[in-house]
Each structure stands twice: as C-alpha cells, then as structure tokens.
Amino acid sequence: MNIKLVVIGETNNKNLKVLTDQYIDKLKHYIKFDLIIIKDQKKKLPESIQIKKEGEKILSILKKNEFIILLDENGEHKSSVAFSKFIQRKLNSGIKTITFIIGGPYGFSSEIKSISNYQLSLSKMTFSHEMIRLFFTEQLYRAFSILKNEPYHHQ
Numbered sequence: 837m838n839i840k841l842v843v844i845g846e847t848n849n850k851n852l853k854v855l856t857d858q859y860i861d862k863l864k865h866y867i868k869f870d871l872i873i874i875k876d877q878k879k880k881l882p883e884s885i886q887i888k889k890e891g892e893k894i895l896s897i898l899k900k901n902e903f904i905i906l907l908d909e910n911g912e913h914k915s916s917v918a919f920s921k922f923i924q925r926k927l928n929s930g931i932k933t934i935t936f937i938i939g940g941p942y943g944f945s946s947e948i949k950s951i952s953n954y955q956l957s958l959s960k961m962t963f964s965h966e967m968i969r970l971f972f973t974e975q976l977y978r979a980f981s982i983l984k985n986e987p988y989h990h991q
Contacts, residue, residue, distance in 0.1 A: 837926075838868040838933045839976070842897065844890055844940040845876030847966045859973035866980040871969075872897060876940065883942045891945025894937060902935045904952045906944055907972060909962060911955030916989060919956075920979035938968050 847853040863869040874893045877886055898904065903926060914922060926934055936956075937948070944952075958971050981988035 837931065838870065839863075840870045840872055840902075840933060840935040841969070841972065842872045842874065842894060842935060842937045843969060844874050844893075844938065844965065846873060847969065849966050852966045852970050856970045856973050859970070859977045862977050863973065863980065866977075866984070869976075886940060887942050887945045890940045891948045894948055895951075898935065898951070899933070902933045903931045903954075905934060905936045906948065906952045906955045907936055907938045907958060907968060908944065908955045909957050909960070911957035913957050913960070916975060916978050917982060917991070919975060920982035923976075923979045924983055936972065938965055938972070941965065 847856065860869060860871060874890070874897070877889060881889070923934075937944075937952075939948070949955075958968065958975065963971065978989050
C-alpha cells in the first residue's frame with residue numbers, strides 16, 4: 837500500500853519540519869509514504885478564490901482509485917487504536933493508495949469535499965497547517981506501531 841499526504845505550502849518552522857521528517861522516515865519502514873507539497877499562493881486572494889485555486893491544484897495531482905481522506909476539523913474523531921484499526925481495514929480491503937489531504941487556511945473547496953471518501957479530524961481544536969503535518973505523521977506512525985504490536989504506544 838502507498839500512503840500520500842498532500843499539503844498546501846512549505847513548512848517555515850525548521851523544528852516542525854525536522855520532527856515531521858523523522859516520523860516520515862520511520863513510516864517508510866512500514867509502507868511507501870509520499871509527502872506532496874502543493875505550492876501555496878504568494879499573494880493574498882479573497883477566501884473563495886483561494887479555496888477554489890487550492891482545490892484545482894489538489895485535483896490536478898489526484899489519481900483514479902485513490903481513497904481520499906480529508907483531514908478536517910469537522911471530520912470523524914478516532915482514538916489512536918481506532919485509527920490503527922481503520923488503517924488495517926483499508927490495508928485488508930485491497931486499496932492501493934490512501935491519500936490524506938490537509939487543506940489550506942480556509943479549508944476545502946466543494947469539489948474536493950465531493951470527491952473525498954472520508955473526513956477525519958485529529959482534534960476539536962484548531963492547529964496550524966504545519967503542526968497538523970507533525971501530528972498526523974506521528975499518529976500514522978503510532979497506528980503502524982500498534983498494528984505491529986511494537987512498544988511505542990502505551991495503553
């Protein structure tokens with residue numbers, strides 16, 4: 837299985853980038869993992885236009901038969917163990933690629949929402965897009981460590 841994480845814009849915080857990269861390196865022991873960074877808008881645009889342009893860029897890189905999961909504050913909440921079971925079900929289902937998407941600062945266009953297969957929330961709180969990358973890669977690593985019965989996760 838291949839897992840992709842699609843994000844808008846580069847990480848400006850070097851510390852967060854280093855930590856995120858550490859989890860991405862750990863993930864590669866379990867699965868093929870790709871971080872896809874979509875260039876963000878350099879100039880300030882009205883919210884509706886920015887959402888639309890980001891949506892178009894996201895749509896342009898998606899492939900057929902990808903299982904699309906939006907990381908969205910209004911998505912379903914899962915514990916780490918429940919998330920690991922969710923990942924296991926997807927592995928067992930024969931899906932070849934799961935693509936997780938972190939939207940821009942204003943969220944997702946209606947087109948992106950309409951093609952998504954699932955929406956997942958990491959918290960009821962709002963975090964920066966840079967922090968969500970770190971939190972998500974850590975939780976994905978945790979999910980695989982749970983599935984492999986490795987001692988990373990304590991319950």
